[in-house]
Amino acid sequence: MTKDVLVVEDEDSIAYALQFLIEREGHSFRRAADAASARSEIADKAPDLILLDVMLPGGSGYEICQEVRLDPALEGVKIIVLTASGDAMARRKSLALGADAFIAKPFANDELQGAMARLMADAAA
Amino acid sequence: MAKPRSPLLGAVFGDVRRLSLRLRVFLFFALLAAASVAAIAAAAYYGYRRLDPEAPASAFVTAALLGGFASVGLATWIWFLFDEHVAKPLVALASTLRSFAHADLRGEIDPQVARYLGDLAPAAAAVSAELARSREDLDAALKAEHERLLAEQERLVAILRDAPFGCFLCADDHRIALYNQRAIDHLGAYGEVGLGRSLLSVLNPAPILDALERLRRREAPDAATDLVCSTLDGSNSFQARMRLFRNPSDSGGRAGYLLTVRDVTEELRRLGAREALLRDVFDRLQRPAANLLSTIEALRTPAGTAPEARARLQSAVVDETRALTEAVSDLRERYAAEGPGWWPMADAPAGDILASVAARMTVSGIKVDVDAAPLTLRCDGYAIARLLGDLVEAQASRDGVEGLKITARAEREPKEHAGGEARGEARGEAAGGDEGDEAQIDICWRGPPAPIGEIDRLLDRALGDAYRGVTLRECLRRHGTDIWPETAGPGEARLRLPLAIAPRQTKAAAGPERTVFHDLRLLEATQRRDQPLLSELNLVIFDTETTGLEPHRGDEIVQIGAVRAVAGRLLSDDCFDMLVDPERSIPPTATAIHGVSNEDVAGAPCIDAAGRRFHQYCRDSVLVAHNALFDMAFLHRHADRIGARFDHPVLDTVLMSAILFGRSAPHDLDALSARLEVGLPEHARHTALGDAEATAAVALKMIAMLEQRGIATLDDYEREAAAHRAFLERGSTGAA
Numbered sequence: 042m043t044k045d046v047l048v049v050e051d052e053d054s055i056a057y058a059l060q061f062l063i064e065r066e067g068h069s070f071r072r073a074a075d076a077a078s079a080r081s082e083i084a085d086k087a088p089d090l091i092l093l094d095v096m097l098p099g100g101s102g103y104e105i106c107q108e109v110r111l112d113p114a115l116e117g118v119k120i121i122v123l124t125a126s127g128d129a130m131a132r133r134k135s136l137a138l139g140a141d142a143f144i145a146k147p148f149a150n151d152e153l154q155g156a157m158a159r160l161m162a163d164a165a166a
Numbered sequence: 167m168a169k170p171r172s173p174l175l176g177a178v179f180g181d182v183r184r185l186s187l188r189l190r191v192f193l194f195f196a197l198l199a200a201a202s203v204a205a206i207a208a209a210a211y212y213g214y215r216r217l218d219p220e221a222p223a224s225a226f227v228t229a230a231l232l233g234g235f236a237s238v239g240l241a242t243w244i245w246f247l248f249d250e251h252v253a254k255p256l257v258a259l260a261s262t263l264r265s266f267a268h269a270d271l272r273g274e275i276d277p278q279v280a281r282y283l284g285d286l287a288p289a290a291a292a293v294s295a296e297l298a299r300s301r302e303d304l305d306a307a308l309k310a311e312h313e314r315l316l317a318e319q320e321r322l323v324a325i326l327r328d329a330p331f332g333c334f335l336c337a338d339d340h341r342i343a344l345y346n347q348r349a350i351d352h353l354g355a356y357g358e359v360g361l362g363r364s365l366l367s368v369l370n371p372a373p374i375l376d377a378l379e380r381l382r383r384r385e386a387p388d389a390a391t392d393l394v395c396s397t398l399d400g401s402n403s404f405q406a407r408m409r410l411f412r413n414p415s416d417s418g419g420r421a422g423y424l425l426t427v428r429d430v431t432e433e434l435r436r437l438g439a440r441e442a443l444l445r446d447v448f449d450r451l452q453r454p455a456a457n458l459l460s461t462i463e464a465l466r467t468p469a470g471t472a473p474e475a476r477a478r479l480q481s482a483v484v485d486e487t488r489a490l491t492e493a494v495s496d497l498r499e500r501y502a503a504e505g506p507g508w509w510p511m512a513d514a515p516a517g518d519i520l521a522s523v524a525a526r527m528t529v530s531g532i533k534v535d536v537d538a539a540p541l542t543l544r545c546d547g548y549a550i551a552r553l554l555g556d557l558v559e560a561q562a563s564r565d566g567v568e569g570l571k572i573t574a575r576a577e578r579e580p581k582e583h584a585g586g587e588a589r590g591e592a593r594g595e596a597a598g599g600d601e602g603d604e605a606q607i608d609i610c611w612r613g614p615p616a617p618i619g620e621i622d623r624l625l626d627r628a629l630g631d632a633y634r635g636v637t638l639r640e641c642l643r644r645h646g647t648d649i650w651p652e653t654a655g656p657g658e659a660r661l662r663l664p665l666a667i668a669p670r671q672t673k674a675a676a677g678p679e680r681t682v683f684h685d686l687r688l689l690e691a692t693q694r695r696d697q698p699l700l701s702e703l704n705l706v707i708f709d710t711e712t713t714g715l716e717p718h719r720g721d722e723i724v725q726i727g728a729v730r731a732v733a734g735r736l737l738s739d740d741c742f743d744m745l746v747d748p749e750r751s752i753p754p755t756a757t758a759i760h761g762v763s764n765e766d767v768a769g770a771p772c773i774d775a776a777g778r779r780f781h782q783y784c785r786d787s788v789l790v791a792h793n794a795l796f797d798m799a800f801l802h803r804h805a806d807r808i809g810a811r812f813d814h815p816v817l818d819t820v821l822m823s824a825i826l827f828g829r830s831a832p833h834d835l836d837a838l839s840a841r842l843e844v845g846l847p848e849h850a851r852h853t854a855l856g857d858a859e860a861t862a863a864v865a866l867k868m869i870a871m872l873e874q875r876g877i878a879t880l881d882d883y884e885r886e887a888a889a890h891r892a893f894l895e896r897g898s899t900g901a902a
Contacts, residue, residue, distance in 0.1 A: 078195040104619040107651070111615065128502045130664075132647040137662065138618060138651050143500070 076100030079121035095124040110139030205236035255280035275579030288345035338420040362732030371467030450493040514547035516574035538574040543666040567613040615659040697879040707862035711760040722748035727854030745770040794818040
């Protein structure tokens with residue numbers, strides 16, 4: 042079943058690779074390159090899954106994550122935090138703020154695809 | 167005690183002792199002369215009565231023989247009386263006087279000891295009493311001065327007690343005269359650190375000797391030098407500073423030194439690890455990055471567009487990218503495992519930090535409750551208090567926030583997952599109770615959650631002037647932590663800050679009380695002799711309890727107890743007490759004596775491990791034991807298993823007693839203790855440590871007496887002891 046995936050990522054090359062992966066899985070792809078566009082895209086239409094970079098122009102991915110979790114209308118949205126900071130505290134902080142999964146960059150495609158598939162299955166259940 | 171006398175003898179001799187000693191001696195010899203004359207006269211009369219005119223010579227022979235026998239009998243009787251009433255009392259009196267004079271005993275002299283020697287015993291008693299009175303006066307004066315000096319010394323020692331570095335004060339021969347608990351923390355695991363022991367038995371001698379030599383060449387009284395030294399096995403490194411130290415009361419001799427040490431092993435390891443990491447960053451990233459560039463360049467060439475070449479090049483791109491990714495992940499994990507960089511961390515009670523925040527908030531007019539579990543945090547207390555204060559102020563200024571409270575409690579650190587955790591899976595809640603390996607500092611309130619964006623902006627503030635532009639965020643990073651908002655329940659929110667608990671706090675057993683061990687008399691320069699005095703030796707006084715009395719028939723040690731004496735002083739904090747598994751059963755008869763049963767030694771180390779530990783304890787010392795041959799036989803028998811020989815010089819308290827009090831005196835430990843007035847608690851008798859303590863007490867007193875007799879060195883002792891050793895080996899003592 043096709044899902045709506047929003048990629049919040051300021052680096053074009055990664056966003057392009059993610060688009061390739063997401064569309065190959067048969068999902069629809071949207072992209073926001075900064076915090077403001079991310080808020081706008083989410084307000085336009087709640088995505089099924091957000092792939093969220095932490096370091097963004099105009100804000101942080103943590104802010105977007107917290108805002109989504111505090112909005113009851115977005116309760117079913119799944120969030121995967123992607124960050125180059127792979128330390129344990131970043132992982133704990135992401136999960137405490139409501140992320141469903143945390144993946145450190147650089148990541149293997151299999152790892153990301155596995156996490157996406159798991160969360161999509163959880164949403165469908 | 168005077169023996170009861172018969173009425174007749176009393177009538178005859180009752181008043182004799184009232185006469186002067188000289189008159190009594192005169193009368194005694196007059197009586198002797200009269201008795202001799204009477205005996206000869208009686209023999210002559212007897213000869214005359216049996217005179218045979220035919221053979222008159224036989225009467226003279228008979229008279230001469232009778233007279234001779236009578237004279238010999240008279241001389242024997244006189245010798246016996248002299249031995250009993252003159253020689254023996256003189257020896258006993260001399261021994262008692264020596265004990266009073268040199269072993270500092272203060273008993274009374276029994277006048278009956280020399281009751282036939284006139285005023286000698288009362289005069290000796292008077293001298294002893296006067297000596298005791300003088301000593302008491304002197305002791306009182308010394309005690310007052312000693313207490314004053316002690317108080318001064320304690321004030322100085324208190325400064326060292328909490329010093330954040332290890333501190334050793336050593337005599338010129340490297341014997342330790344003072345050290346603090348931090349020194350034990352640094353070096354205790356690498357050897358026996360203790361008063362009177364050589365620092366060079368723990369630290370590598372070369373850098374120490376080199377630094378000392380450099381300082382001595384400078385000839386400046388306050389000269390100091392920095393050095394790097396290490397433990398003997400090279401496993402730990404120390405940054406150290408050495409300063410010459412001369413005992414103010416010692417005008418001669420060479421100066422000792424003060425060595426302060428800081429363990430830099432971890433810093434050096436971290437530095438090495440970071441350098442290795444940096445090297446690997448270049449090594450492991452450069453090659454795949456260069457290969458990627460070459461491959462991508464090749465893909466852009468006309469040759470690279472051919473289908474077969476393109477597929478091969480694309481495969482190469484994937485391989486190199488994968489190698490690059492794996493290298494980055496691996497390097498990042500290694501970097502994370504190294505933890506945060508250097509920051510001045512200290513142990514700070516959580517309650518103190520929270521109280522400091524509350525006090526600052528009171529000044530700002532903000533009410534905040536604090537609730538801290540008894541935790542000690544490993545952090546920069548000031549920086550954390552500053553951070554918490556700023557965060558509380560920020561929350562207090564937000565609308566709808568009320569009931570601010572800061573809590574600190576221990577929780578278990580959440581386990582790491584490979585990735586892709588479900589939400590809430592790793593929230594860091596403790597399984598239960600207050601036990602944990604991480605402290606959670608929570609700023610809680612009723613009201614809306616804190617926006618993470620506001621927290622992020624606040625973390626960009628500078629920490630303070632003293633930190634030269636360091637931000638609160640950098641402070642968190644150096645503490646290896648972060649802070650984030652959480653929802654604590656319906657209508658309740660919090661900010662969570664995980665912090666490390668100080669290492670001791672995570673252990674069940676509290677660390678030893680911070681203290682300083684010292685005996686500054688060790689700094690007094692020993693006079694340069696061929697041999698040190700007996701009283702200057704480092705002594706290990708020990709005793710063993712065994713399964714029986716026959717080591718050559720399989721009896722074994724079940725307990726070793728020992729105490730240490732340095733420069734004639736027993737070190738009360740420095741003892742050795744170890745049960746030993748004899749690897750055979752302990753007979754009930756032996757258990758009845760020393761109280762050590764088979765159950766007691768179950769799980770105890772065998773003689774090889776126990777012997778090695780004891781050998782290490784005895785390093786650089788002279789051994790002392792009561793009937794040492796017995797105890798040494800057990801240790802010698804297991805030298806191969808122990809892997810070390812107990813070839814130390816040995817002093818035997820039985821031999822000392824024989825030298826001092828004569829062979830005929832009893833030499834068992836109880837008799838010696840009574841003679842030298844050493845208190846011996848009954849419960850401590852026949853335990854290895856208790857007997858070692860009793861042996862130590864009598865040994866120290868006898869060493870003082872030996873030195874007064876001119877037996878001052880080990881060689882002197884050996885010469886004297888040799889004459890008594892054969893007697894001891896015949897087993898004439900009741901020792902062991």
